[in-house]
Amino acid sequence: xxxxxxxxxxxxxxxxxxxxxxxxxxxxxxxxxxxxxxxxxxxxxxxxxxxxxxxxxxxxxxxxxxxxxxxxxxxxxxxxxxxxxxxxxxxxxxxxxxxxxxxxxxxxxxxxxxxxxxxxxxxxxxxxxxxxxxxxxxxxxxxxxxxxxxxxxxxxxxxxxxxxxxxxxxxxxxxxxxxxxxxxxxxxxxxxxxxxxxxxxxxxxxxxxxxxxxxxxxxxxxxxxxxxxxxxxxxxxxxxxxxxxxxxxxxxxxxxxxxxxxxx
Numbered sequence: 001x002x003x004x005x006x007x008x009x010x011x012x013x014x015x016x017x018x019x020x021x022x023x024x025x026x027x028x029x030x031x032x033x034x035x036x037x038x039x040x041x042x043x044x045x046x047x048x049x050x051x052x053x054x055x056x057x058x059x060x061x062x063x064x065x066x067x068x069x070x071x072x073x074x075x076x077x078x079x080x081x082x083x084x085x086x087x088x089x090x091x092x093x094x095x096x097x098x099x100x101x102x103x104x105x106x107x108x109x110x111x112x113x114x115x116x117x118x119x120x121x122x123x124x125x126x127x128x129x130x131x132x133x134x135x136x137x138x139x140x141x142x143x144x145x146x147x148x149x150x151x152x153x154x155x156x157x158x159x160x161x162x163x164x165x166x167x168x169x170x171x172x173x174x175x176x177x178x179x180x181x182x183x184x185x186x187x188x189x190x191x192x193x194x195x196x197x198x199x200x201x202x203x204x205x206x207x208x209x210x211x212x213x214x215x216x217x218x219x220x221x222x223x224x225x226x227x228x229x230x231x232x233x234x235x236x237x238x239x240x241x242x243x244x245x246x247x248x249x250x251x252x253x254x255x256x257x258x259x260x261x262x263x264x
Contacts, residue, residue, distance in 0.1 A: 029075040
């Protein structure tokens, strides 16, 4: 009996310690844009290093999930990378925290370096089905696209215009899986955040303009969309503090150094 009492007391004390450690800790959940997700994770880590009393969780799901989760309260902050926010986001407080280019990417083995906007549209619509039609090798084009509800897809389709995605396009659920698919298929083409370009893939010029920070800032490269953070109600408390940190010189430098463009 004594051993049992001691064991129960030990369990109670440990539970109390754990409870007290978590007591008073502010939790913030972000959900939505997979393009902004890795940048939000870096920013969250920086903020939590300065404010250990705050726990920040970052989840993906796409921009539609970002809008829905902010509206429902499933997340305190929704992330959306859209040229234009949908009607259901009008009740939310929207803050632009970054800008992002959408790069058209191919496998490094592909000798194509430039496409016109019309050619991009026709490839994703299925009117152009072979690389030889745009100056490449005689090989069928594998079109890789994001899923419905993706902010990257919505922005891409709005900017390029009149996209009716071909039925046999490969659908991927994140910018990362788009990158891996294109990296492993010599005849594929996709689109993703220019902040996620690496040596595994090759970004193409569009209308003779490179998808670079310099070209985007100069207004030459046209496939650009804002990154929104969405909050239900007014910005206040720790949520406001975190967003203010993202907009600070330190936060904006993190965004810039990792491949996105500052909000202003």
